[in-house]
Amino acid sequence: MPLSDREKALLQEMEAALLTEDPRLGAALTGRVSNSQKNRIALGLFLVLFGVVTLFGGLISNTTLVGVLGFLIALAGLIFAISSSGAITTSPRKRARKGLGLNQKMEQRWDRRNNEL
Numbered sequence: 001m002p003l004s005d006r007e008k009a010l011l012q013e014m015e016a017a018l019l020t021e022d023p024r025l026g027a028a029l030t031g032r033v034s035n036s037q038k039n040r041i042a043l044g045l046f047l048v049l050f051g052v053v054t055l056f057g058g059l060i061s062n063t064t065l066v067g068v069l070g071f072l073i074a075l076a077g078l079i080f081a082i083s084s085s086g087a088i089t090t091s092p093r094k095r096a097r098k099g100l101g102l103n104q105k106m107e108q109r110w111d112r113r114n115n116e117l
Contacts, residue, residue, distance in 0.1 A: 053070070
């Protein structure tokens with residue numbers, strides 16, 4: 001059943017209120033990326049590019065320290081870009097395990113062997 005014009009207008013008002021009150025939550029719910037988040041991702045990618053150029057500069061000049069520094073810059077830029085994109089969550093999700101893990105199976109075997117002796 002389609003929404004009436006009044007319901008559509010009310011829904012748009014609620015969305016606008018949500019975006020003004022909590023833009024981060026609104027962006028997460030709508031899937032939109034904010035400008036500041038785009039800027040952080042772009043900065044991270046720039047750092048990766050700069051780090052790779054520095055790494056190759058160190059390789060060409062046979063300077064190990066410059067190569068290592070370039071690698072570290074590229075790594076930091078990659079971590080910065082990925083963490084800014086929201087791909088990495090701060091809270092790990094717990095997954096449901098089916099059955100026993102390898103360590104638990106090994107412990108049970110060990111206990112059975114010791115009990116048999």
